[in-house]
Amino acid sequence: MKIRLRVWRQAGPNSAGSLETHDLEDVSPDMSFLEMLDVLNERLIEEDREEIAFDHDCREGICGSCSLMIDGRAHGPQHKTTACQLHMRHYSDGDEIVVEPWRVKAFPVVKDLVVDRSSFDRIIRAGGYISVRTGSARDANEAPIRKADSDLAFDAATCIGCGACAAACPNASASLFTAAKISHLALVPQGQAERYDRVRKMVAQMDAEGFGHCTNHNECEAACPKGISVTNIARMNRDFLRAMVVSRDPLRAPDDAGE
Amino acid sequence: MSAGQTRTLTVYDTAIGKKAAVAVTGVVLFGFVIAHMLGNLQVFLGPKALNDYAESLHAVPTVLWAARLVLLGSVAVHITFTVQLVAISNAARPVGYRSKKSLASTYASRTMKLTGPLLLAFVLYHLAHFTWPGLAMGAYSHDPADVYGNVVRGFSVPWVCAIYLVAQILLGLHLYHGAWSLFQTLGLSHPKYDRVRDLAPKLVALGVVLGNLSIPLAVLSRVVR
Numbered sequence A: 001m002k003i004r005l006r007v008w009r010q011a012g013p014n015s016a017g018s019l020e021t022h023d024l025e026d027v028s029p030d031m032s033f034l035e036m037l038d039v040l041n042e043r044l045i046e047e048d049r050e051e052i053a054f055d056h057d058c059r060e061g062i063c064g065s066c067s068l069m070i071d072g073r074a075h076g077p078q079h080k081t082t083a084c085q086l087h088m089r090h091y092s093d094g095d096e097i098v099v100e101p102w103r104v105k106a107f108p109v110v111k112d113l114v115v116d117r118s119s120f121d122r123i124i125r126a127g128g129y130i131s132v133r134t135g136s137a138r139d140a141n142e143a144p145i146r147k148a149d150s151d152l153a154f155d156a157a158t159c160i161g162c163g164a165c166a167a168a169c170p171n172a173s174a175s176l177f178t179a180a181k182i183s184h185l186a187l188v189p190q191g192q193a194e195r196y197d198r199v200r201k202m203v204a205q206m207d208a209e210g211f212g213h214c215t216n217h218n219e220c221e222a223a224c225p226k227g228i229s230v231t232n233i234a235r236m237n238r239d240f241l242r243a244m245v246v247s248r249d250p251l252r253a254p255d256d257a258g259e
Numbered sequence B: 001m002s003a004g005q006t007r008t009l010t011v012y013d014t015a016i017g018k019k020a021a022v023a024v025t026g027v028v029l030f031g032f033v034i035a036h037m038l039g040n041l042q043v044f045l046g047p048k049a050l051n052d053y054a055e056s057l058h059a060v061p062t063v064l065w066a067a068r069l070v071l072l073g074s075v076a077v078h079i080t081f082t083v084q085l086v087a088i089s090n091a092a093r094p095v096g097y098r099s100k101k102s103l104a105s106t107y108a109s110r111t112m113k114l115t116g117p118l119l120l121a122f123v124l125y126h127l128a129h130f131t132w133p134g135l136a137m138g139a140y141s142h143d144p145a146d147v148y149g150n151v152v153r154g155f156s157v158p159w160v161c162a163i164y165l166v167a168q169i170l171l172g173l174h175l176y177h178g179a180w181s182l183f184q185t186l187g188l189s190h191p192k193y194d195r196v197r198d199l200a201p202k203l204v205a206l207g208v209v210l211g212n213l214s215i216p217l218a219v220l221s222r223v224v225r
Ligand code: HEM
Pocket: A214, A215, A216, B019, B020, B022, B023, B024, B025, B026, B027, B029, B030, B033, B078, B079, B082, B083, B109, B112, B113, B115, B116, B117, B118, B119, B120, B174, B175, B177, B178, B179, B181, B182, B183, B185, B186
């Protein structure tokens, strides 16, 4: 089938960008969206033109690398599906598709469709871990946990950190990501010791990165390829407000991103 | 954490903290909106009921001024923090999308930052209309001792009622998203109550809109005169 792509091209972080139109003549319905971009890139290389830069790694929906805004929807039209798992059979002959990078200040464009998501890494680094002795793993069954809580923790832990939540959010807020990372540790016994420090540190870092604030539009949940629920955001808010009330040791306010 | 020259994180440094203050003041304003409506609905009980009620509100000046201070303070906090929050979000996406679809947000949620300031404008108009008459467009002969008569005369002007109609729709939208959102903001969420939390904001917002609108409509249709 024929597909017309309008793809964002931008030479570098500080260059101006624009949409570039490419007509593809025989796109197979069996191709994934990224395979279609591969085919286009091969053609561009043959024509001695610069290929389109886009992020990808596993191509099986688990790494969170792919990050395309496809026709105004993060990861495209398939609900709970990453761009790499989106197949062209969901399109029909003659369709025109607009492909853009995530538009979030805390995810600056590196080139074309590639954005720098290290702000997410810094949020994790601020507190998204538990401090344990490594090397001699403890018996997994040593710490009892309610089945319901472990299920919720697993649901939150399915977050692949792709950034679709912040990309889809009208406020460019990273609340769903941060809340998922806070929740999966807050729900298990191993995460309790650092629970109220973790939430303060991660929330402060999220703000320092320049993400927007949450106004509860729920666009993030709808865009999330893993279907992570906004109830995690309520849990983050609850834990954070509680932490600010009960925590005795003060926390330094981070002044800027990436320090 | 060592005490350096850097500041300690306070709840208001964070967007969540600011938003919680918006939610708490929203609850105060919400309470006022409902109490105000219930009070005014006494217009249907006749002149004496409404005028006596109005007088009783002024009976103890300390209480009256305490209530006014709480309300004014709430409005100030509500507006100050929302202005800051909106600025944070505007800065968070300097380059917008060429195409962007909404999947889950509602008309009400997307228009909060519009319905808010419009409500402020309406509240000022409303005060000028009934509390400081003569200031407002749509003047009528005002008698501070006869609230019932003021309501009847004030709402006898159809275009004044039209302003109230529009304002109530804006209020309904603001309350609808606000009532849903504030529980999320304050972290009061549990799947067990999801159905109530989805339904209650609709009912409450609709109830306030209809309750408030029933008064100008009753005057216009000469049910109350
Ligand atoms: C009748 C008076 C008002 C009531 C009852 C009210 C109520 C509320 C409530 C309950 C919220 C939700 C808070 C949350 O999500 O945590 C809210 C949010 C908000 N209010 Fe108001 N409000 C009123 C007046 C105003 C005024 C005068 C303004 C602005 C000048 C305003 C602007 C906003 C904004 C911008 C938000 C945030 C919207 C969002 O999070 O999407 N409100 N309000």
